[in-house]
Amino acid sequence: DIQMTQSPSSLSASVGDRVTITCRASQGISNYLAWYQQKPGKVPKLLIYAASTLQSGVPSRFSGSGSGTDFTLTISSLQPEDVATYYCQKYNSALFTFGPGTKVDIK
Amino acid sequence: EVQLVESGGGLVKPGGSLRLSCAASGFTFSSYSMNWVRQAPGKGLEWVSSISSSSSYIYYADSVKGRFTISRDNAKNSLYLQMNSLRAEDTAVYYCARVNWNYGYAGYWGQGTLVTVSS
Numbered sequence: 001d002i003q004m005t006q007s008p009s010s011l012s013a014s015v016g017d018r019v020t021i022t023c024r025a026s027q028g029i030s031n032y033l034a035w036y037q038q039k040p041g042k043v044p045k046l047l048i049y050a051a052s053t054l055q056s057g058v059p060s061r062f063s064g065s066g067s068g069t070d071f072t073l074t075i076s077s078l079q080p081e082d083v084a085t086y087y088c089q090k091y092n093s094a095l096f097t098f099g100p101g102t103k104v105d106i107k
Numbered sequence: 108e109v110q111l112v113e114s115g116g117g118l119v120k121p122g123g124s125l126r127l128s129c130a131a132s133g134f135t136f137s138s139y140s141m142n143w144v145r146q147a148p149g150k151g152l153e154w155v156s157s158i159s160s161s162s163s164y165i166y167y168a169d170s171v172k173g174r175f176t177i178s179r180d181n182a183k184n185s186l187y188l189q190m191n192s193l194r195a196e197d198t199a200v201y202y203c204a205r206v207n208w209n210y211g212y213a214g215y216w217g218q219g220t221l222v223t224v225s226s
Contacts, residue, residue: 038152043217044152044216045216049210050212087152091212092211096142098151
């Protein structure tokens with residue numbers, strides 16, 4: 001099975017900072033990767049799919065890139081409402097696997 | 108508006124069974140694949156099972172294979188998860204989610220239902 005890793009596991013940044021989260025697959029998955037945001041006590045929300053396509057309604061400060069095994073989620077200017085845990089999720093051979101998550105908070 | 112409403116969670120003893128339901132509305136349910144995803148208290152997201160729009164394709168995580176059964180009733184716009192031989196490690200909030208089968212992303216999620224396995 002393909003395993004997903006994320007780094008860092010947590011980070012603390014200032015409002016306005018550029019934040020980058022990395023997700024790595026143990027084997028190539030083309031661009032079959034999605035990113036989700038889960039705020040404390042809330043339901044996960046889709047941010048990006050197909051590695052780089054922004055879901056409708058998601059602020060443009062969020063962006064995704066990558067293909068194959070290495071992917072990134074970037075928040076161009078961190079806002080207080082972005083405090084959340086971010087998960088990547090791969091899809092291949094009809095199997096869905098989530099990364100362990102990256103917790104983002106405000107310094 | 109897309110709505111997914113889970114029900115059926117509760118407290119069950121180890122070895123027991125529970126059936127979760129997910130009522131869908133606001134979209135053509137029979138056109139979409141569906142997933143169950145769970146989240147243990149304080150832990151990350153774990154994919155549990157998937158079912159294609161016509162039930163032709165069904166997949167399970169290794170952790171639940173042989174114990175859980177996913178099904179759907181397109182006439183009733185409903186998704187189900189039959190959980191047998193429950194273990195303490197199955198304790199989690201269970202979410203149903205609408206899936207884009209081509210790219211495997213879950214665009215809509217329900218609010219979740221809590222399953223607690225404890226004696």
